[in-house]
Amino acid sequence: MKKESNPYKMERVTVVKVGGKVVETPELLQKLLFNFSRISGNKVLVHGGGRSATAIAKQLGIETQMVNGRRITDENMLDVVTMVYGGLVNKKIVAGLQALNSNAVGLTGADMDLIRAVKRPVKDIDYGFVGDIRDVSTRELELVLDQGVVPVVAPLTHDGKGQMLNTNADTIAAELAIALSRKYRVQLIYCFEKKGVLFNPDDEDAVIRELDYTSYESYQKSGVIVDGMIPKLDTGFSAIRNGVEMVYITNSDELGSNVGHGTKLII
């Protein structure tokens, strides 16, 4: 392929992960999609949808159980997340992007055999139908990207034996970014509600501009970086160590304009 024979001219792909709060608030979603649609070149949007899943589950009389920030996914909950992530949230985003002249296609890990996973082995906790990623196959995804089509990926995978599995969206974004970096220059942007990773949790403007792994570890030890930020940064550092050119953590308002305003991970 031409692209592989000339690495200095590889095309760029921007992988954006956007969390539940943004995709589940119509005005925020609209703004995000507008910003996202203005990113030039190839791009992929990976979305969450946990709040909607919890709300629909509640309406269906299904209780949501979270352990370490992860959803326990029994058979009923799997149906809920398959409906909500793969259907409701995904198609709202796809239709919204079409309205902005971004030709999007909604995918889960089962579609085009994009992401295979194994059901997480039961140790202390039985997470149920939660998938740990084993293989990302981007052959068909690349063809789609090369047509200017924008993949919109829901946080679901499959096991290749007919079973859908619930998989963390941050992890999916990082693994997709790593897999795409074999052929493209990839930047990965995690969008969330803050301006970046903060060095002072009480000051929303105290953004760490560049974060290396040693500093990350010491921020963890001192309790500055905690909770849900840790798995997000772990996947981010994994991406930068495995071929992804740039990883940013930023506010979705900054998307498409100046991503430099968030936190940049450096090795």
Place this chain on the structure above:
Amino acid sequence: MKKESNPYKMERVTVVKVGGKVVETPELLQKLLFNFSRISGNKVLVHGGGRSATAIAKQLGIETQMVNGRRITDENMLDVVTMVYGGLVNKKIVAGLQALNSNAVGLTGADMDLIRAVKRPVKDIDYGFVGDIRDVSTRELELVLDQGVVPVVAPLTHDGKGQMLNTNADTIAAELAIALSRKYRVQLIYCFEKKGVLFNPDDEDAVIRELDYTSYESYQKSGVIVDGMIPKLDTGFSAIRNGVEMVYITNSDELGSNVGHGTKLII
């Protein structure tokens, strides 16, 4: 394109429409997917899911209203069908086909801008968010097909302005078949629970082998062909009049083996 310059060597595409009862019964679905996966050459599966939508709606406290066999789709019901058709049913089928080594991709009309529709104008009845198809754009779908990927299409469309719409699966199957017939030799197979169109409603084996439009009209007048069979046959005759090579109505058990066992529509 090579294909267009040599019409005598056009590839074949088989478009199969399968109704709710089959896709919503695990054993029947498994059998259908096995038969479908054995069809050689390019293929597209269009599915329903009305029974599941009605069941989930009921669980959510949303009442289902049908008029002339069509679902009244208010905002809440649109969310339900988007979840159930685009998420739950579609992904079960996609994961099931992957397990049979058919590399499937689940799509709605919004994905890849495949099917645009307009919200049905309110005359006697306000059907709500129901879409009448205006444009089928198969450019990206053809690229997907040419890669040996199998599109699995849910009965949803969009209006190009960000609005998803509920659209009848029989109609989607026929319109997709017509659009694909510009480039491929297309056969359209409607699968349902009977062996074909019956000339005696009390005899399950009384299958009409070949049905032309004049006979169809007289069967309607005499009350032999009634109810849901009429819109199905109308879309089938529309397909055969608009470039689709063959249209069959048959039992899903016959799929992949001998479709000649059902009813063949002829002009």
